[in-house]
Amino acid sequence: MPGAVQFDAVIVGGGFYGAAIAIYLTRQRGLKRVLLVERESALMQRASYHNQARVHNGYHYPRSFTTAYRSRINLPRFVRDWPQVVKQDFTKLYAIARRNSKVTTKQFERFCREIGAPVRPADPALLNLFEPRLIEGVFEVEEYAFDSSKLAAWAKRELEECAVELRFDTRVMAISRGPDLTSRVRLDDRHGSSEVTCRYVFNCTYSGLNQFAGDFPGTQTRLKQEITEMALMDVPPVLQELGITVMDGPFFSMMPFPARQLHTLSHVRYTPHMHWADAPALDPYSKLGSYARETRVDRMVRDVARYLPSMAQARYADSLFEVKTVLVKNEGDDGRPILFEKHAELPGCYSVLGGKIDNIYDVLERLDAEQFVAAAGISDLRSSA
Ligand SMILES: Cc1cc2nc3c(=O)[nH]c(=O)nc-3n(C[C@H](O)[C@H](O)[C@H](O)COP(=O)(O)OP(=O)(O)OC[C@H]3O[C@@H](n4cnc5c(N)ncnc54)[C@H](O)[C@@H]3O)c2cc1C
Incomplete structure (x- = not known):
């Protein structure tokens, strides 16, 4: 297995949520080394494309006031x-x-x-x-x-501008605890298995949220x-x-x-x-x-x-x-x-499910309340531990 690589954050899933969160972490929160891993060969090929493309305005939810209101x-x-x-x-x-x-x-x-x-x-x-x-x-x-192809084109452009590293045709198989508040993420692609380590993991896999081996505890929801x-x-x-x-x-x-x-x-x-x-x-x-x-x-x-x-x-x-x-x-x-879970068993690991496209703002609000340190900060954490 090749040597482990250090990232600030690994985003699992290149749908709208994974892409938007990667862009947020680099642009708004100053994380520098961000890796986005997607099992398909391009961004937004799954639920973010295969949906009814409705930008909801509440009408659809007479039985759920909160969803309608949001x-x-x-x-x-x-x-x-x-x-x-x-x-x-x-x-x-x-x-x-x-x-x-x-x-x-x-x-x-x-x-x-x-x-x-x-x-x-x-x-x-x-x-x-x-x-x-x-x-x-x-x-x-x-x-x-909304036009999901145009949304995918936006995501591609922005991720490139933010220098987020993209790995397509690659599947995250396991997420485990690493040393010093890091996580180890095992990736499979056509060349075999490899592992990266990172400070944060964002599980944005929608249908795949609970399909990981290792120490990943699964969602409580x-x-x-x-x-x-x-x-x-x-x-x-x-x-x-x-x-x-x-x-x-x-x-x-x-x-x-x-x-x-x-x-x-x-x-x-x-x-x-x-x-x-x-x-x-x-x-x-x-x-x-x-x-x-x-x-x-x-x-x-x-x-x-x-x-x-x-x-x-x-x-x-x-x-x-x-x-x-x-x-x-x-x-x-x-x-x-939204589903937004921070896994206590795996420090720095979050699972996120948007439910619908405009809920991205509810997710970003939750992320605003979190503290993130960039890679340089990892050694600081180590020395103060
Ligand atoms: C039939 C249907 C109709 C809908 N209609 C609407 C609507 O009209 N309006 C609306 O706002 N919302 C709608 N939605 C919901 C909307 O599609 C989702 O909320 C949104 O697309 C979720 O985005 P996402 O990024 O979480 O998921 P996705 O776009 O599915 O992204 C998850 C990504 O993770 C990747 N992945 C999964 N497991 C792994 C792994 N182990 N390693 C690497 N990559 C992995 C997948 O390949 C996928 O690309 C609908 C959904 C469906 C299915």
């Missing part, structure tokens, strides 16, 4: 910080189903007022798109989409893994400039997906293909890798077209399959708080 705070920051990736030039509609919805039209309006989110009755011309026997009300709201399918659709002209979400139950969402110039279609009943309780040695990436991936687009479209008849004219282009990781405690309310 979305309201974070959306304007996201638009300010990543104007080049945010798509705003489309009309976003939230429709309320007459049957089986957990909210009524009145409750939805009241909830929007409570979180301070703009909401107005949709233009009558847009109402005609919906089947009135199934839809109780339709609202025009302010919610945006229980996680649920879901294999999900979102269909990518070429929608008819009448739906082209729209995003539509039907609330709040076994319904669907259709959003522009700017990275492919198509629309994603997700359905509460058909998007989750299977799920399991997260556990070490139940590698979600291997599970998805061996999953048959038979599309359910026909069932999605059949049901969606009952509410939105013009969807029957949409052309299926592709499916995005991904493992979605959620906190077990939010199964009932659909809330998406």
